[in-house]
Amino acid sequence: MLESLTARYSVAWVNRIADIPQAAWDAFAKPLATPFLEWDWLDHLETSGSAVPNAGWLPNHLTLWRDRTLVAAAPLYLKGHSYGEFVFDQQWAELAQRLGIQYYPKLLGMTPFTPATGYRFLIAPGEDEDLLTELMVSEIDHFCDRNRISGCHFLYVDPDWQPVLERHGFTPWLHHSFLWENQGYQTFDDYLARFNANQRRNIKRERKAIATAGLELRALTGDQIPKPLFSLMYDFYSDTCDKFGWWGSKYLTRHFFEQLHATHREQVVFFGAYREGADDRHPLGMSFCITKGDQLYGRYWGSFEEIDCLHFNACYYAPIEWAIAHNIRTFDPGAGGRHKKRRGFPAAPNYSLHRFYNARFRKILQQYIAEVNDLEAQEMDAINQELPFKQA
Numbered sequence: 001m002l003e004s005l006t007a008r009y010s011v012a013w014v015n016r017i018a019d020i021p022q023a024a025w026d027a028f029a030k031p032l033a034t035p036f037l038e039w040d041w042l043d044h045l046e047t048s049g050s051a052v053p054n055a056g057w058l059p060n061h062l063t064l065w066r067d068r069t070l071v072a073a074a075p076l077y078l079k080g081h082s083y084g085e086f087v088f089d090q091q092w093a094e095l096a097q098r099l100g101i102q103y104y105p106k107l108l109g110m111t112p113f114t115p116a117t118g119y120r121f122l123i124a125p126g127e128d129e130d131l132l133t134e135l136m137v138s139e140i141d142h143f144c145d146r147n148r149i150s151g152c153h154f155l156y157v158d159p160d161w162q163p164v165l166e167r168h169g170f171t172p173w174l175h176h177s178f179l180w181e182n183q184g185y186q187t188f189d190d191y192l193a194r195f196n197a198n199q200r201r202n203i204k205r206e207r208k209a210i211a212t213a214g215l216e217l218r219a220l221t222g223d224q225i226p227k228p229l230f231s232l233m234y235d236f237y238s239d240t241c242d243k244f245g246w247w248g249s250k251y252l253t254r255h256f257f258e259q260l261h262a263t264h265r266e267q268v269v270f271f272g273a274y275r276e277g278a279d280d281r282h283p284l285g286m287s288f289c290i291t292k293g294d295q296l297y298g299r300y301w302g303s304f305e306e307i308d309c310l311h312f313n314a315c316y317y318a319p320i321e322w323a324i325a326h327n328i329r330t331f332d333p334g335a336g337g338r339h340k341k342r343r344g345f346p347a348a349p350n351y352s353l354h355r356f357y358n359a360r361f362r363k364i365l366q367q368y369i370a371e372v373n374d375l376e377a378q379e380m381d382a383i384n385q386e387l388p389f390k391q392a
Helices: 022-029 039-047 090-098 129-146 162-167 188-192 197-212 228-243 254-264 310-325 359-385
Strands: 009-014 057-059 061-066 069-074 077-079 106-109 151-154 171-178 215-221 268-275 285-292 295-303 330-332 347-356
Touching (some): 009 129, 022 039, 022 069, 061 129, 069 129, 090 359, 129 151, 162 171, 162 347, 188 197, 188 310, 197 310, 215 310, 228 268, 228 285, 228 295, 295 310
Parallel strands (some): 295 330
Antiparallel strands (some): 009 061, 057 077, 077 106, 151 347, 215 268, 268 285
């Protein structure tokens, strides 16, 4: 139902992205660097049963219209928990409970289950971005007030968009990811040359382990990918999640992966491990990456056999080698960091933005967040001081 917002604009809250015209949405999303705000990706999350109310993700997308023309939109979700976000705000939820404040439900802006930087409002080219942002923030405030929502949170935000929302009163919280950047490498050996002698030997040994096991790694993309690999990727993903038990983070369904064949195979890169002579349909293990423009994103991986160093090769070394060959500028290997530092992934900042509607809670956040951010910055600096690169 459209509600009057101004004489020129109206707003609609929409519970299915399928009810928003794809062409209009993608006119805003396709020019962005991130692939994860595009209509097809978000629709697959909903129609596959992954980002749905039964899983604690109620789609509640904000759209802004001028007459019958969509001029701005924001993918938003009402959440009854904090799972699948990879920004761990449980400490804030626990504090709210001690203060007698109901933390959930909360309003969340991000691509579900996707810890990759790039979230922002989608605004039509040529429009007054400051005005439309002000209208959307005002509507979010009114919505949260009407529905007694504790707070609004935007995760993994676009760095260029962050200061815009800070001007509208959102508080930044610093986190870190790991990000490989292409320093003009022509070959993988150029990349290896950055490391100190000890770690260079280790990486060469880990790379050699694949051949020693009688395997080869193949990069498949576009029409090279046999359709059954998309369903098989779910099996690998599911198996990996199950190995971590309670912490396995298994959120996506088989149908989600299967849908990608029709819409995303030109952006998907599978790095599969094969026995000699095996056809492309039968890898023993595989990683799944998405590419857009000059960026590569590592998403999921799995293996049905325990093979020495396969994880490092399928998830780090093979994608880096592919990235160098295809003029990729940055490679985001995904969440987690235990193994990434030793493979040359520096810690890189990312921010979430927060607004709490309880005055007492908001004051506590604003009082302590600078100290929290400073400690995070110190941790990032410590990580990057320990990278196994040659000393300048």
